[in-house]
Amino acid sequence: MLFVFMSQPDFACNPHALWEYVKDNTNHETAWLVKRDKKYYELLRRGVRCAVYDTVEGNALLKEADYVIMNSYTFERLPKRANQIFVNLWHGSGIKAHDFYNHDMDPEYAKKLAKFFDKIDLMCVHSLDDRFKLSAQLRYDLRKCYVTGQARLDSVKKVQGYEKMEKMFGSRIRNYKRYIFFAPSFRANSSSHSGTIFSDNLFRLKDYEKEGFADFLKENQAAFIYKLHPIEQTAFSGREFSLGPDCFELTDDLLFENDTRYCDLLNVFDVMVSDYSSIAYDYLLLNRPIVYLIPDYEEYVSERGFVFHNIDMFMPGEKVRYFKDMLSALEEAFNNPEKYEKERESVLAYRFDFMDDQSSRRCYETIINYRGLPEKEETAEEITLSRYPSSAELLKKHVPETYEIIDSTKPVSKEQQLEAICKNPAQRYLYITEEIPGKLRRLTGRSSAEIEDIAYYYGITECANVAVCNITGGVDYPMFSSYSHSAKYMGGRKRIGFAGVIDNRIYFAMVQCICEVFSDCDVIFAGEVFGTYPVWMHGFDNLHYIPVSYEELPSMIQSLDIGILPFFGRHADTVPKEYFQYLACGKQVVASDMDRLPDSPALYRSASVDEAIQNIRIALTRTEDEGIKKCAKSLASGYDWKKIAQELQKKRFMADTLL
Structure with missing residues (x-):
């Protein structure tokens, strides 16, 4: 019998904990599907059978599997054969509301979610409370949702994290008297956003003081270890936050390289700083102080919401909104860790059905004994392909x-x-x-x-x-270069935009940051949608979708002040037609880190979201530069289809x- 595991991020979370249990306590075969090529090669080196998700090899492995274990709905492209059991070990248990909680949930996103969960035979969740809440928010059949506890929490109390920390950060990490862990939520995903997304400092605090924070850590002999959300690790790639020598970043790549999960490290920390993240609930098992840093609380409540009405009752610790208050709360946690102890115990009793180290066993037994439901519903999702010429x-x-x-x-x-x-x-x-x-x-x-x-x-x-x-x-150079400004698309505000085929190349986190930072500009996505309508095009008043035909593209591009190519992953290694269409219209182009794009004075490559923001600011000051326009058109003319x-x-x- 073959168990195939997958997780977001790769080789982590509840699937990894269950994989270890199955590997060590049964005779079943196991294998992994991973999303990152680099991790695929490393797992092969470690002797772990694996393949890459959504490849020929990956689908062949998937077809062999009797049980497929995952922790997210980011694996929507999973073909499923008859008599195969798909299991979702949900990745957290927190206070954030999500998905079908939202009255204005995008219909296309709702269809996509329903299609994925129709494939899931059973879910293993943290508690009885989660069984009801997750089933409602994911519109999942309550009969197929089982309370087992989270497998990853088995290690929180029993794994000694100091040696693992030393392996990752070196021997000097042992020199500190106290350890602080900071693990914030990300303020957006592909379907929603709330609070401040893009900030100049790690804490999103306007009154943050670099020197004051460094002095505080030094005086308290404290190390500050922070872990950004996986999406933030990508969106803020290349940024250097103003912190200090006693601060250490814990990334998913660093954890993977050292074959460690963050739950293995929790018992090192004296206090956690968090906000609305479910990691705070993992840390609660240790009954240690938590400081809730919530400068955007009101906006978060109105934009996203919580699964509890009296939310303060489920955040057992100091709640702060300003930098100095955060330092005071941390000092109080060092000196008086028993404060809020009764409140923490109350939340533990309500939110944890199990506080032992047997959740992996319960998950396995639930899965292996599952016999399914008699009826199944079938859904289908219509895909409309692009009509633009190839x-x-x-x-x-x-x-x-x-x-x-x-x-x-x-x-x-x-x-x-x-x-x-x-x-x-x-x-x-x-x-x-x-x-x-x-x-x-x-x-x-x-x-x-x-x-x-x-x-x-x-x-x-x-x-x-x-x-x-x-x-x-x-590019059809005569067609695109001959257009002048069109009154049809012109408005009073600056226009930053993408015009072309809108598909899965688009890096939504970059787009959201652009919308937030340039709130006085219109951010335009014009063209035809390939596949399903992207849900990230909701949520910002200045983000607009304009359907246009291929013949209307030149006029649309002329209406833009700047063209953008916010591509990511393998798509950043391409040379898209949109690039030459922008240039043929004489437009400047702010792109992701796309090395293969032919150089031009009109091109601004951006190694990070932060650099893209800066490049847009620069490009907006040069929109009337005739020299740049001439160079752009000259390069494009050499790539005419003829x-x-x-x-x-x-x-x-x-x-x-x-x-």
């Missing part, structure tokens, strides 16, 4: 008819099946693709430019009469023609 379609009118074009982004026609191509060696084919996929290429969740049928691609590369042409961007087609003809029939 690179292959834009090139086709410039390529001689002696070549037959195969469009990598479209389903394969009967005439272009591999068998038909092999039987027709005299015919020459050009396979037009904007990507050359690697071994670990994901199967689903494609962007509009990615290969539709990856198995077909692997087969087509073996055909002698097919040239694989990797097209790295292009010129690209001419280059193909010059190279004639060559395997792997690379432009």
Whole structure:
């Protein structure tokens, strides 16, 4: 019997704790699906059977599994076979409201969530209270929700974290008398946001004093260890917060490299500083002081809400909103740790059904004994694909008819099946693709430019009469360069925007930060949506979606003051058509850290969200610079589709023609 585990972040949380139990106490086979390629290779090195999520290899492993264990709904692209059991070990037990709690929940997001949880056979949750609350907020069948406790909490009291801390931070971490842990919530996700997202300091406190904090730590011989939410670790990548020499960042990568989970470290800390994070409830097991730092409390209540009416009763500790109050609360926690002890015990009694170290065993026994429900509902989600022309379609009118074009982004026609191509060696084919996929290429969740049928691609590369042409961007230069300002889209405010195909390339955390920082500007996303409507386009008054046709794109781009390319992950390693369309219109472009984009004075590469913010500020001061406009247009003219087609003809029939 095979158990396949997956978690967000990789190799962590409740699935990891259950994996250790199954591995050490049963004869079942185990394996992992991970999202990060780097972690895949490291787990292989450690001798852990694994594959990468949403790849050919990953789906093959998934198909073998009898039980699939996960902790989140970020694994929505999971094919499920008959007689397979999907288990969700929910990743926390806190006070935050989420998902179907929201009266204004986006309908498309609701469909997506329902589709995912229709696949889940059972959930193992923290407490009876959670059984009701999670079932309601996730619209999940209460009959399939079981109270077992959280497997990851088995280690909180029994694992000694000092040695693990020393391994990560060096021997000097042992020199401190006291240890503070700071673990804040993230203020946004793909479907909602609340409070301040983007801040100049770690605490989001306007009265923060770097020197005052450093002095406090020194005087109290205290080390300050902080762990940002996984999304914040990415959104604030490259930023250096003003803290001091006694502060240490605990990242998910650092934990993984040292084969440690944050629950293994909790018993090191004398006090926790948190806000609305469920980690505070994990720490409650130790019955030690918690300081609740909540400068954005009113906004959080109105925008997101809590699962308790009398929320103060479930936050047993000092609640502070200002920097000096935080220092006073920490000092009180050092000197009088028994304060709030009765309140903590009261919350423990109400919120914890189990306080032992047997939750992993209960999870396993619940899963292995599960026999399912008699009925099942089926749902389907309609996907509307983009109608914008692909690179292959834009090139086709410039390529001689002696070549037959195969469009990598479209389903394969009967005439272009591999068998038909092999039987027709005299015919020459050009396979037009904007990507050359690697071994670990994901199967689903494609962007509009990615290969539709990856198995077909692997087969087509073996055909002698097919040239694989990797097209790295292009533009209908006469169409885009000839447009002037259009009154149709012009307004009184500055416009920062993306115009093109809106798909899963977009880095929503960057967009949310841009909306927040540039609240006096309109942030425009114009074009056609590939796949489902993105729920992150809700929640900001200055964020607007404008559907436009391909023919209307030039006019829309001309209405923008700045074009943006907020791409992330593998999409940051591409050269999208949108780049050259912006340049052909003479626009400056603020992009993510996209190394492959051809250089131009109009391009501002950004290694982090913070740098993107600064680059937008700079670009807004140069919108009338004719020299930049001229350079932008000059570069774009060299990537006209007609010129690209001419280059193909010059190279004639060559395997792997690379432009």
